[in-house]
Amino acid sequence: MTGSAVPSPPRPPGSGSGSGSGSGSGDARTTLPLASTGEPERLRADAARNRTLLLEAASRLMAGCGATNLTMESVAAAAGVGKGTVFRRFGDRTGLLIALMNHREGLLQAAFLSGPPPMGPGAPALDRLHAFGPALMRHEREHHELILASRTDPLRTYAVPANRLRISHVAMLLRQARAEGNVELLAHTLLGSVDAALVHHLTTDRSMSIEQLDQGWHDLVTRLCAGP
Amino acid sequence: MTGSAVPSPPRPPGSGSGSGSGSGSGDARTTLPLASTGEPERLRADAARNRTLLLEAASRLMAGCGATNLTMESVAAAAGVGKGTVFRRFGDRTGLLIALMNHREGLLQAAFLSGPPPMGPGAPALDRLHAFGPALMRHEREHHELILASRTDPLRTYAVPANRLRISHVAMLLRQARAEGNVELLAHTLLGSVDAALVHHLTTDRSMSIEQLDQGWHDLVTRLCAGP
DNA sequence: GGTGGAAGTGGACTGTGGTCCGTTTGAGGT
């Protein structure tokens, strides 16, 4: 089920939508903008159909050959369209991977936006924060190949809808938990500590266990939210 | 996993001679594995000469056209060698950029390894930590183009000598400052909060000032090192 | 039902990263 609620950059150049989510005021609890970049503009029927075909083809090929071996031409061929179509729709290879990633992010988003406590609404902000890190780490581990492959340009990461949502969500929780300081910066710091690449490095090359990282997250959240 | 896609280069320079930076016990104060990635292995005279020619040519071209417009062929041509030579020496394009980056890291390393207090040895660890962040941010801003361009593969970052040195240095200072918890993880978190890409994003897209980020660093260091 | 034109399509084309392999060169051994 390709929900098609997935935002994607129909316009290759991207250039980001202006000032989007307010720097310090948006409350994701009340507004559910989901992936903020807004719904993709209306696609013509054939374009929408091809978009779905392409995402499915890409997913299928990736499962078979791995993300690094995914070529634009093979995706186009597998979907039965021309190569130009892939580029028009997703801008570039990274854009395709990001679209794929956003598409798979749905479950996690549902869990922390509207799922049951302690991650979803209903639990105290601090509890939600504590629950968020471990869940995020596990999610990223599951999709780490795609996530890492889609990170070719470090700056682009910050424009990915899924990541923007995470940031604003964590920032909101920090605000609710009365964390002091620059909450946006704190949110980035917190999320950086469970970054997919970092987790992969620490568990693979530095032989840390995922439980150690969970513990690290708890410590960090505790320290950042603790009153003076 | 498709067998770690890193197309192991023929002769990647360095490869770290991973001395120590022990998982949890080494003290970088006494051992100076130094980044320098040293001059790696002994190169034949002609190879060494060409290596220098290539780095100079690359630096010159980059100054003129920017890192993104740097092509391997143009570097080879400018240095008066064949394209194969560039690849043999640096493995791939990213390898060349990383080598260039390591090369420019010298001053900063000297400053925190053996410069005057408060960053260099002689000052209390906590002071050194506080001084480190702002200096690092300014250094990265100065070279952000090269730094960002060299980050094509997120995992590779952790193998870059300069970054490994930073990590172990910060971890050492944290240990000396009696920070509790997983110091290696804390070091990554701390450094992540002043990551070049993040700083660029926050200052450029989110209109934060560098002084706000300095403040954020101080708060973070204070919280992470504060006793209970 | 027709029609104008914007949106979408496909595939030839280009530039660059990366590989391969036959040739050359430097340095240690005799």
Next chain:
DNA sequence: ACCTCAAACGGACCACAGTCCACTTCCACC
């Protein structure tokens, strides 16, 4: 001096990302 061979070299070659533009299809409006 000469010999030997691993290391270094160079450039032809290949694959793939990304561009371009002539052509086709949808759909909003008559």
